[in-house]
Amino acid sequence: MISPNIEHLYYFTTVVETGSFTAAGRKLGRDRSSIGQAIANLEVDLGVKLFHRNGRNLTLTEEGENLYGRARTLVQNYQSFCQLSQNVAHHIESSLVIGVDFLTTVEEIAHIDQALSDQFPGLNVQWQNHPTNNLDSLLEQGQVDIAIRLYQNRDLPEDFHPKHIDNVTMSSVINCEASSTLATSKMSTVRLHSELRKISLVSYPDLNIVLRTDRFELVQQTFSPSSALAIIRQKPSWGIFPQKLLSEQDSTYRIFNIDTDAPLYARRIAIWHHNQSFGKAKQWLISELATLLSKE
Secondary structure: OOOOOHHHHHHHHHHHHHOOHHHHHHHHOOOHHHHHHHHHHHHHHHOOOOEEEEOOEEEEOHHHHHHHHHHHHHHHHHHHHHHHHHHHHOOOOOEEEEEEOOOOOHHHHHHHHHHHHHHOOOOEEEEEEOOHHHHHHHHHOOOOOEEEEEOOOOOOOOOEEEEEEEEEEEEEEEEHHHHOOOOOOOOOHHHHHHHHOOOEEEEOOOHHHHOOHHHOOOEEEOOOHHHHHHHHHHOOEEEEEEHHHOOOOOOOEEEEOOOOOOOEEEEEEEEEEOOOOOOHHHHHHHHHHHHHHHHO
16 A cells, blocks of 8 residues: 555545535635546555545545544644644744633633634643732743733732733622612712622632722622622622623623722733743734733
8 A cells, every 4th residue: 555645635534524526626726626536546545445426426435434534633633743843943832821810801811812823823822710819920830921910019020021911991790689779879989888798799819909808798709700790690799890791781780880980990911931931922922912902
């Protein structure tokens, strides 16, 4: 048996996935006869018949069915190898580990991830979710390459470099059942805080950076902003969330401002360690983060 041509294997898997030589040709930018000849040559090289041909109708033979999965894996591995070799040649790292705090929304993560995939095909992006206080130590240990987190007013080691990205708009919400007894828009701040202490504040990791949660007696802890919001929808309680998580159309809660007529703002930064590797993908992400988050 002659070793099969990787391009012919690609044609074979494309014919299987599109259903015909004609459709495969359109996808690959080849004419139907070229695809047919490549399949015929592949069958000679492999020593097996891959398709039953009935006019223009194609069905896989038993041998074709057995070989298709392996052929698809070979083609994908070959394409991954080619992409990796291009990345190496252009000094693009093979992987990037991004740590985020609990105030980075899943929509923001998905948007950044898609942008990285579009800009650097083949880049293996890994995401980790940690409390803000833990991200710096993970950077120092080399477990994450870059962190996106809330700014804290404290000194950083000289080896760390922070960059301001944006301000996260935070709004308060209260369950509509509880809201019916609180005229939040008309109360003084002191009176409002006093009334809010009578119902549970639903808290999650990193909220204490935005709000002194220890000033409230009734605090229910949960593990994420989305779980906290789900709880508030179900029972008399309240909380503070990134505005991007909230909807004016949701009838289960009401949005209000806890201190003033304006929402709270939390500064968000990107931070990285100078001693770690600095490939093109990481450089690009640092330079484009503010733009990516403003468009999400």
